[in-house]
Amino acid sequence: MPVYAVKDVIDLDTKAPPHLQRISILDIKLTSDCVHRSVKGKVVQKGPVVSCKQRDCLLKAVIQDPKKSSASQHASINVIFFGTLAKDFSRSVSQGDMVLLAGFTISKSPTEQTDRLHPCHLEMSGPDACLSKMLYYIYSIFLWVSRCPLLHRNIYVPLNELKPRRIVNVYGVVTFFKQPFPTKGTDYCSTLKITDQSNAKVGCTIFSERLEDHPKIFRIGDVIRLHRVKTQMFNGSMTLLTSLGWSTVTFDGMLDSPVEPRTSSRTFHFDEADKRVVEALRQWASSQSLLASEPTVPLSSVQPKMYFDLTCQLLAKACMDSRCMLLKVWDGTKCEHPLINVTVAPDALEGEPTNSQDRENLTANILVYDNHVEVARTLKPGMFLRLYNLHAVPQRAPGQPHDVPCHLGFHLHGGTSYGRGLCSIPSDNPDLLTLKRVLESQAEKLASEKEVNDGTLLEVWYTPPEAIGKGLLTFFPFVYSGLTCGHTLQQRSLAHVKRCTPPAFHHVCAQVKSYKPQNLYQCLKLFCPQCTTIKEVPDDEFIAQVFQEALRGSCQPCSEHWAVTSSVDSIQLDRAITMHVSCDMVLENTQSQLLFLQGVTLDETCVISAAHKNVVPVRSEERRMRLLDLSAPFLFCERKRYYGCKQCSQSSFVEPEVSGVEVWDEHNVAKALGVQLMQYVLLLKFELEDETGTVEALLWEDAERFFHASSADIAASQEMQDKVQTIMDRLQPPGSSMAERPWLELCLIAYTVEEDGRTQVCYQITNTETREDLWARP
Numbered sequence: 001m002p003v004y005a006v007k008d009v010i011d012l013d014t015k016a017p018p019h020l021q022r023i024s025i026l027d028i029k030l031t032s033d034c035v036h037r038s039v040k041g042k043v044v045q046k047g048p049v050v051s052c053k054q055r056d057c058l059l060k061a062v063i064q065d066p067k068k069s070s071a072s073q074h075a076s077i078n079v080i081f082f083g084t085l086a087k088d089f090s091r092s093v094s095q096g097d098m099v100l101l102a103g104f105t106i107s108k109s110p111t112e113q114t115d116r117l118h119p120c121h122l123e124m125s126g127p128d129a130c131l132s133k134m135l136y137y138i139y140s141i142f143l144w145v146s147r148c149p150l151l152h153r154n155i156y157v158p159l160n161e162l163k164p165r166r167i168v169n170v171y172g173v174v175t176f177f178k179q180p181f182p183t184k185g186t187d188y189c190s191t192l193k194i195t196d197q198s199n200a201k202v203g204c205t206i207f208s209e210r211l212e213d214h215p216k217i218f219r220i221g222d223v224i225r226l227h228r229v230k231t232q233m234f235n236g237s238m239t240l241l242t243s244l245g246w247s248t249v250t251f252d253g254m255l256d257s258p259v260e261p262r263t264s265s266r267t268f269h270f271d272e273a274d275k276r277v278v279e280a281l282r283q284w285a286s287s288q289s290l291l292a293s294e295p296t297v298p299l300s301s302v303q304p305k306m307y308f309d310l311t312c313q314l315l316a317k318a319c320m321d322s323r324c325m326l327l328k329v330w331d332g333t334k335c336e337h338p339l340i341n342v343t344v345a346p347d348a349l350e351g352e353p354t355n356s357q358d359r360e361n362l363t364a365n366i367l368v369y370d371n372h373v374e375v376a377r378t379l380k381p382g383m384f385l386r387l388y389n390l391h392a393v394p395q396r397a398p399g400q401p402h403d404v405p406c407h408l409g410f411h412l413h414g415g416t417s418y419g420r421g422l423c424s425i426p427s428d429n430p431d432l433l434t435l436k437r438v439l440e441s442q443a444e445k446l447a448s449e450k451e452v453n454d455g456t457l458l459e460v461w462y463t464p465p466e467a468i469g470k471g472l473l474t475f476f477p478f479v480y481s482g483l484t485c486g487h488t489l490q491q492r493s494l495a496h497v498k499r500c501t502p503p504a505f506h507h508v509c510a511q512v513k514s515y516k517p518q519n520l521y522q523c524l525k526l527f528c529p530q531c532t533t534i535k536e537v538p539d540d541e542f543i544a545q546v547f548q549e550a551l552r553g554s555c556q557p558c559s560e561h562w563a564v565t566s567s568v569d570s571i572q573l574d575r576a577i578t579m580h581v582s583c584d585m586v587l588e589n590t591q592s593q594l595l596f597l598q599g600v601t602l603d604e605t606c607v608i609s610a611a612h613k614n615v616v617p618v619r620s621e622e623r624r625m626r627l628l629d630l631s632a633p634f635l636f637c638e639r640k641r642y643y644g645c646k647q648c649s650q651s652s653f654v655e656p657e658v659s660g661v662e663v664w665d666e667h668n669v670a671k672a673l674g675v676q677l678m679q680y681v682l683l684l685k686f687e688l689e690d691e692t693g694t695v696e697a698l699l700w701e702d703a704e705r706f707f708h709a710s711s712a713d714i715a716a717s718q719e720m721q722d723k724v725q726t727i728m729d730r731l732q733p734p735g736s737s738m739a740e741r742p743w744l745e746l747c748l749i750a751y752t753v754e755e756d757g758r759t760q761v762c763y764q765i766t767n768t769e770t771r772e773d774l775w776a777r778p
Contacts, residue, residue, distance in 0.1 A: 019036050020037065020038040020102055021036055021038070022037075022038055022039075022040060023037045023038070023039055024065060024067075025039060025041060025063070025074070025076070025118065026065060026074055026075065028077065028106060028118065028120050028122075029120065030106055030107075030108060030120055032106055034103075034105055034106060037102070037104075038100055038101060038102040039077075039101045039102075039104065039122065040065075040066065040098070040099070040101075041063030041064055041066060041076075041077070041098070041099060041101075042064050042066050042096070042097070042098050042099075043061055043062070043063055043093060043094070043095050043096060043097050043098075043099060044063065044064045044076060044095065044096075044167065045061060045062035045095065045167055045228065045243070045245065046061045046062075046090075046093065046094070046095045046245055047059055047060045047061065047245040048090070048245060049086050049087055049090045056082075056083050056084075057082075057083065057086050057087065058080055058081065058082050058083075058086050059080070059081045059086035059089055059090055060078060060079070060080055060081075061078075061079045061081070061089070061093075062076050062077070062078055062079070062117065062244075063076065063077060063099060063101075064076040066098065074117070074118045075118075076117050076118065077109075077117060077118035077120065077121060077122060078109055078111065078115070078117055078118070078121035078122070079101065079121065079122045079123075080122070080123045080124065081124045081125075082123070082124065082125040083125060085124055085125065101122065101124065103124070104122040104123060104124050105122070105123045106120050106121075106122060106123075107120065107121055107123055108120060109121040116165055154169055154227070154269070155169060156169050156170060156171055156277070157169065157170055158196060158198045158200070159172060159194070159195065159196045159198055159200035159201075159202050159238075160198035160199070161198075162200075162231045162238050162240075163231060164231050164232050164233045164238070165230070165231065166230070166231045167228055167229070167230055167231075167243060168228075168229060168230075168231055169227045169229075170196075170202075170225075170226050170229065170240070171196060171223065171224070171225050171226075171277050171278075171281060172194030172196050172202070172223070172226075172281075173194060173195055173196065173221060173222075173223055173224075173253065173281055173284075173285045173290055174192055174193070174194055174217055174220055174221065174222045174223070174224055174250075174253070175193045175194065175195055175201065175220060175290060176192060176193040176220065176419065177190070177193075177215075177217045177220070177419060178190055178191045178192070178416045178420075178421060179375075179388065179416070179419070179422065179423055180206075180208075180211055180214045181371055181416050181421070182371065182374070183207070184530065184648050184649075184676065185650075186209050187207040187208060187209050188207070188208060188209070188210075188211055188214060189205065189206065189207055190205075190206045190215065191203065191204065191205050191206070192204050192206075192215070192217065192224070194224060195290075196281065196284075197280075197281075197284050200238075202237075202238050202239065202240060203237065203238075203239045203240070204226065204229070204239065204240040204241075205239065205240070205241050206246075207241075208242065210264075212264040213248075213264055214248075215248045215250045215262075216250050216262040216263070217250055218252075218386060218423070218425055218431065219253070219295040219431070220253075220290065220295070221253035221254075221285055222250055222251065222253045223252075223253050223281050223282065223285075224248060224250045224251075225248065225249045225251075225274070226246070226247075226248050227245075227246060227247045227248070228243055228244070228245045228246045229241060229242060229243060229246055230242070230243040247268060248263065249261045249262065249263045249268055249270065250262045250263070251278050252429075252430060252431075253281075253282055253285055253290075254282070254430060254431075255282050255283065255286050257430045258430075259278050259279065295309065295311070295431065296308070296309040296310055296311040296386065297309060298310075298331055299312075299331050299334070299335045299362075299364055300333035300334055300335060300336065301333075302335055302337070302392050302408070303337075303392065304337065304393075304394040304406065305391075305392060305393070305394065306391075306392045307389050307390065307391055307392075307418070308390055308392070309386065309387065309388050309389070309390065310329075310331065310364075310385075310386070310387045310390050311331065311384070311385070311425070311431065311432070311435055312329040312330060312331040312364070312384070312385055312386075312387070313329060313330060313331070313382070313383070313384050313385070313439060314327060314329050314379055314380070314381050314382065314383045314384075314385055315328045315329060315351055315352065315363065316328040316349050316350060316351030316352060316353070316381055317349075317350050317351060317376065317379060317381065318344045318348045318349050319348070319377075320367070320503060320749070320751075321701060321749065321764075321766065322373075322701060323369060323370050323373060323414075323532070324368070324369055324373065324503075324751070325367070325368045325373050326342050326344065326365060326366070326367060326368075326503075327365075327366040327367075327368055327376060327379070327385075328349075328351070328364070328366075329364050329366060330362045330363055330364065330439070330442075331364075331435060331438070331439070332362070332435065332438035332439045332441065334361050334362055335361060335364070335408065337405065337406075337407070337408045338361065338405055338406075338407045338408070339361055339364060339407060339408050339409075340365055340395055340407040340408065340409040341363070341365060342365040342367070342503055342504065343504045343505070344505065345489060350381060351381030351382075352381065362442065364410050365409065365410065366387065366390065366410040366411070366412060367409065367410070367412070367503065368412045368422065369411070369412060369413055369414045370414025370415070370532070371414055371415070371416070372412050372414065372420075372421060372422055375421075375422055376422065379424060383424045384424065384425045384426075384427060384432055384435070385422060385423070385424055385425065386422065386425055387412055387421075387422045388418075388419045388420055388421050388422065389412075389417070389419055389420035389421075390410055390411070390412055391410065391411045391412070391413060392408050392409075392410060393408070393409045393411050394406035394407070394408060395407055395408070395409045395501060395502075395752065395759065396501075407501065483507065483745060483746075483767055483768060489505060489506065489507045490507065491507045491508060491509055491745075492506050492507065492508055493690060493691075493692040494508060494510060494688065494689070494690050494692055494694065494695045495692035496692075497695060497748060497750065497763070498693065498761075500750065502750035502751050502752050503749065503750060503751045503752070504749075504750050505747060505748070505749050505766075506748045506749075506750065507746070507748075508688070508690065508695075508745075508746050508748055509690065509743055509744070509745050509746070510688040510689060510690045510695075510743070510744060510746060511690070511738060511742070511743055511744065512686055512687070512688065512689075512731045512741060513687040513688065513694060513738065514686075514687045514732070515684055515685065515686050515687070515728065515731075515732065516684065516685045517684075520721065520724055520725055521721070522536075523682050523684050523724075524537050524680060524681075524682060524711065524714065524715055525537065525680075525682075525683050526643050526678040526679070526680065526681075527678060527679045527680075527681040528645035528648055528678050528679075529679060530645060530648040530676050531645065531647050531648050533645060533647060534683070535678075537643075537680075537715065538631060538632070540602065542631070543602050543631075543632045544601065544602040544603075546628055546629050546631055546632040547600065547601050547605070547617065547628070547632065548601070549629070550617070550619040550628050550629075551575070551599065551601070553619050553621070556620050556623050557576075557578040557598060557599075557620060557623070558578070558580060558596075558598055558618065558620045558623060558624060558625040559623045559624075560624070560625050560655070562582055562583055562655050562656075563580040563582055563583065564582075565578060565579070565580050566579050567579070570599070570600075575599050576599060577597065577598070577600050577604065578597070578599055579595060579596070579597060579598075580595075580596035580597075580618070581593055581594070581596070582594060582656060593612065593613075593614070594614050594616065594656060594664060594669065594672070595612050595614065595615050595616065596617075596625065597615055597616070597617050597618065598617075598618050598620060598625075600617060605617055605636055606636070609636035609637070609638060610638060610639075613637055613638060613664070614635060614636075614637055614664050614669055615635070615636040615637075616634060616636075616669070616673070617632070617634075617636070627644075627673065627675070630643065630644045630645070630646045630649060630675070631646075634670075634675055635670070637666060638716075639716040639717070640712060640715070640716040641715070642669075642670070642677060642678075643677075643678045644670065644675035644676055644677060644678060645675075645676040645677075645678050647676075648676035649674060649675045649676045650674030650675070656672040656673055679711070679712075680710075680711035680714070680715050681700060681701075681703065682699070682700070682703035682704070682711050682724075683698065683700050683703070684698070684699045684700075684703070685697070685698055685699075686698075686765065688746070689738065695748070696763065697746075697748055697763040697765050698762070698763070699765045700764060701764070701766065702765065702766045702767060702768065705767075705768070705769050706765065706768055706769055706770060707723070707724050707770065708723075708769065708770065709723060709724065727770055730742065731744070744768070746765055747765070747766050747768050748763050748764065749763070749764050750762070750763050751763075751764070
């Protein structure tokens with residue numbers, strides 16, 4: 001598997017064995033003879049060596065016919081190098097080199113529609129190819145390389161000279177950006193817009209599985225360098241997309257600040273010429289007023305209903321629930337409006353107590369929602385943060401007089417509109433110099449004024465002015481639930497809970513006055529954790545219609561190269577049931593196989609799934625396998641059925657990746673099929689009552705803990721459904737009066753939601769479970 005280097009392009013022809021016959025890239029077809037053939041081309045794109053399950057490793061490159069322009073159709077072709085040759089190619093060959101390939105095989109390119117290159121690709125393998133499951137013979141491999149002078153590398157194209165379908169390097173000044181956010185697949189996506197001295201404005205979309213590979217942009221006006229990005233037209237405008245081997249480096253856009261690259265790469269090149277380009281862009285951006293004089297707004301300047309960017313330091317944080325995180329931050333300035341203090345138990349707070357800052361109205365309590373929670377979980381107290389498009393929400397406690405000023409709460413809503421997001425900033429960033437001085441000054445001032453210790457402050461801070469006492473528990477000794485939260489909170493009346501400003505946790509003791517829905521089968525819902533969609537579980541009549549629609553489609557059996565197919569006659573003589581199993585799973589036990597069924601009814605699927613653990617109903621479209629409409633279950637596991645989210649699942653069927661999976665459960669099946677798995681959830685609304693009033697509270701996220709049963713088991717098992725019904729009959733016995741009903745010790749979380757421009761206070765039961773003797777059979 002040798003790689004030969006020659007000094008001149010002419011040597012590529014003289015050094016190669018004479019029996020090799022040259023074939024042009026344009027003449028390559030699937031039927032072309034590869035024996036004693038060679039291909040010559042210039043390396044216009046070279047990717048990194050990546051590991052793969054089927055082979056040790058691989059590398060993808062693109063070579064271009066030296067006699068044809070890049071605009072010529074099919075003049076460039078993908079080449080895949082495997083094993084040791086991939087590593088040798090990575091070490092020995094650079095972009096711009098001329099290469100001569102021999103001993104290749106030809107296969108159909110799966111990326112023809114996206115990269116617009118040759119419809120075929122070349123595969124280069126070594127002696128280890130005999131270990132793979134290739135259906136063709138691998139000949140001896142040879143690769144000759146002609147060096148390209150280094151002077152012609154890293155040419156940067158002005159933004160107004162970009163042409164579509166090219167791989168380019170560019171510099172630009174950032175005029176808009178969004179922090180990385182998760183996509184429906186495995187990547188994170190970040191978007192930005194850049195400009196340069198040509199005044200052309202270009203959008204960029206960056207995809208990468210690793211957050212650290214995304215550009216580290218902190219403010220509009222930062223300078224960015226992008227290597228090996230692909231140009232394309234979108235809605236009439238030029239855009240840049242990441243391609244194989246792309247990389248990025250960013251720089252602070254402030255004049256006279258150090259030119260220090262921000263990147264996670266260890267091998268990037270940056271010299272004096274690059275430094276001059278960055279300084280020239282800074283000077284030009286400054287003259288165009290692209291760089292805001294104040295990138296963020298201090299707390300002292302914040303007004304109600306304002307959207308703003310904030311640079312601050314994280315003091316402490318706490319998890320409110322699965323989709324909300326509390327961040328306690330400060331920037332050393334005092335807001336002129338009273339700020340909401342979100343009460344959490346000391347043991348739930350990560351970081352030092354913020355009592356001193358709270359007293360001086362210096363602490364901003366920020367509630368971070370939905371897609372931003374993942375980033376917030378990674379933050380550590382003491383870090384410096386920048387939050388984009390933060391919302392200052394005026395909030396008034398229920399019953400609060402209108403002449404009393406509203407308190408300000410800060411919300412980082414879900415989504416990425418207007419660049420909404422948050423990120424940590426390195427402590428050596430020049431933007432933090434002023435902030436650090438203000439914080440140090442405030443810290444010294446607070447330390448000098450401190451007259452009581454933190455333990456005393458905590459005791460006062462977490463002792464509300466009103467308490468029920470133990471009278472209820474003494475008068476009603478049979479409490480049929482227990483708390484699992486560990487909060488050190490005193491028990492409160494429902495009237496007190498309704499007067500408190502959300503968000504906050506409360507411990508109460510109450511009875512169930514009523515609940516909805518009364519038909520418990522209606523409590524089961526399907527929930528997508530990706531887009532937070534909730535929908536009803538369809539009934540069998542609707543699902544049967546979906547199966548019948550699939551039967552009315554093409555009767556031709558699917559033909560997939562990765563599957564072994566067999567057929568059996570159905571009870572109905574006019575059709576057959578076709579079964580497909582991955583070639584890699586043929587010898588496995590039927591309980592561990594992934595069985596694809598075509599041409600079946602719902603009843604037949606249920607019968608077959610009783611003997612097979614994982615059954616996937618499919619249909620045929622032009623003899624290609626397709627999943628049924630995701631309104632129906634995509635997977636049957638004995639008595640259990642699993643659904644996929646239409647919005648978040650891949651739009652087309654993908655070949656399932658079955659290698660390396662030890663246990664086939666619903667999560668691995670969904671991942672292999674490109675389906676976003678929906679979760680079964682229980683959703684009930686309780687009307688709770690004590691001697692002071694009533695409160696409506698949802699039971700949702702902690703419903704499984706409350707009932708001691710998983711939602712998936714409840715959906716599949718009549719016994720589990722009877723168990724839930726038994727619990728509800730004990731909490732609200734049919735025909736009973738309030739005096740006859742048991743008392744529940746509950747943990748409630750109060751929070752706000754915005755609907756039709758109005759803020760509504762909601763309550764949810766959390767961290768509560770029923771006692772075993774409540775649901776145990778007598």
